[in-house]
Amino acid sequence: MSHDAQSHGSCLCGGVKVTLPKKLTDVGVCHCDMCRRWTSGPWMALQCPNATIEGETLTIFKSSSFAERGFCRACGSAIFHRPIGGQELAISAGLFDQSDFVIEREIFFERKPPYYRFEAESEKKTSLALAFEWGPKLLWRQLKRIAGR
Ligand SMILES: [Zn+2]
Ligand SMILES: [Zn+2]
Numbered sequence: 186m187s188h189d190a191q192s193h194g195s196c197l198c199g200g201v202k203v204t205l206p207k208k209l210t211d212v213g214v215c216h217c218d219m220c221r222r223w224t225s226g227p228w229m230a231l232q233c234p235n236a237t238i239e240g241e242t243l244t245i246f247k248s249s250s251f252a253e254r255g256f257c258r259a260c261g262s263a264i265f266h267r268p269i270g271g272q273e274l275a276i277s278a279g280l281f282d283q284s285d286f287v288i289e290r291e292i293f294f295e296r297k298p299p300y301y302r303f304e305a306e307s308e309k310k311t312s313l314a315l316a317f318e319w320g321p322k323l324l325w326r327q328l329k330r331i332a333g334r
Pocket of ligand 2: 215216217218219220221228293
């Protein structure tokens with residue numbers, strides 16, 4: 186059986202392994218305060234709802250009222266971000282040994298501090314645009330969770 190189509194990544198110590206069903210090149214960058222605190226820079230991620238993440242050192246941390254983040258507790262590598270109860274799994278691009286990544290979009294763009302910028306001709310989204318996009322979706326999920334009790 187061939188696994189050539191899959192893409193494999195791992196954290197700095199190798200304790201956490203990530204498998205994507207296929208190789209991805211689209212990178213999204215988040216400039217929000219939380220991601221910058223988390224990684225000491227803008228967080229670069231791949232969107233892959235059906236990725237497999239495994240490893241005994243994988244630790245999940247609830248980072249806000251609506252999202253959780255996974256990291257390796259042995260080496261500290263940032264692994265993933267996911268809205269609670271959502272399929273929008275984002276995985277650190279840096280876990281993969283790839284040089285063909287393309288920055289397609291940058292989010293929370295107005296929160297980007299002036300000391301860095303990317304040359305990529307990416308789509309740039311502000312927190313306001315994201316609030317319009319995500320607000321109704323998150324509210325609906327919350328209502329469904331409450332109703333499901
Ligand atoms: Zn690790
Ligand atoms: Zn962020």
